[in-house]
Amino acid sequence: MMAQQLNSPPLKRQRSDRDGQEEPDSSEGFRFSQEPTLDQIRAMQNQFSRERNWDQFHTPRNLLLAMTGEVGEVAELFQWRGEVEEGLPDWSEKDKKHLSQELSDVLIYLVRLAEKCHVDLPAAAVDKIKLNKLKYPAHQVYGSSKKYTEYNTPEKNSS
Numbered sequence: 230m231m232a233q234q235l236n237s238p239p240l241k242r243q244r245s246d247r248d249g250q251e252e253p254d255s256s257e258g259f260r261f262s263q264e265p266t267l268d269q270i271r272a273m274q275n276q277f278s279r280e281r282n283w284d285q286f287h288t289p290r291n292l293l294l295a296m297t298g299e300v301g302e303v304a305e306l307f308q309w310r311g312e313v314e315e316g317l318p319d320w321s322e323k324d325k326k327h328l329s330q331e332l333s334d335v336l337i338y339l340v341r342l343a344e345k346c347h348v349d350l351p352a353a354a355v356d357k358i359k360l361n362k363l364k365y366p367a368h369q370v371y372g373s374s375k376k377y378t379e380y381n382t383p384e385k386n387s388s
């Protein structure tokens with residue numbers, strides 16, 4: 230299942246909380262495949278682990294460490310290159326493929342960690358984005374990357 234990059238249909242316009250108007254997705258025509266869902270990835274990795282009798286190794290702490298190691302591998306791909314443009318136009322296909330594999334390792338371990346911690350990850354992410362919107366009201370923070378603690382918002386002291 231490949232992410233759709235080229236020849237994608239026009240992106241759906243999405244609701245913006247900034248002004249109540251619909252705005253286009255700003256990701257330059259790129260979006261993910263509809264499937265697999267996070268729960269399907271969870272099930273695939275669950276089966277992969279069961280088939281190898283690896284559940285015994287996939288404890289929360291081990292998974293966290295494994296995920297952190299994979300994050301390091303992603304960082305290694307970016308190190309010493311300077312800033313890179315969206316879409317990585319100057320990267321070789323080999324390096325882009327490598328990046329897609331390392332990011333996948335991070336995702337696979339993240340999903341597995343969430344499963345083992347009984348965190349419903351897609352639902353939790355939706356809730357977190359809602360909270361982020363409260364912490365960072367668009368009209369107040371537009372164009373600024375200050376931390377929410379520097380603003381006087383209702384969610385200032387929540388996390």
Ligand SMILES: Nc1ccn([C@H]2C[C@H](O)[C@@H](COP(=O)(O)OP(=O)(O)OP(=O)(O)O)O2)c(=O)n1
Binds near residue numbers: 278331
């Ligand atoms: N005990 C393990 C070992 C591996 N994997 C799976 C999850 C990751 O997607 C991938 C990680 O495999 P490696 O540890 O071999 O790491 P890399 O694929 O990054 O290889 P390398 O470290 O050589 O770059 O395999 C797993 O679920 N449980």
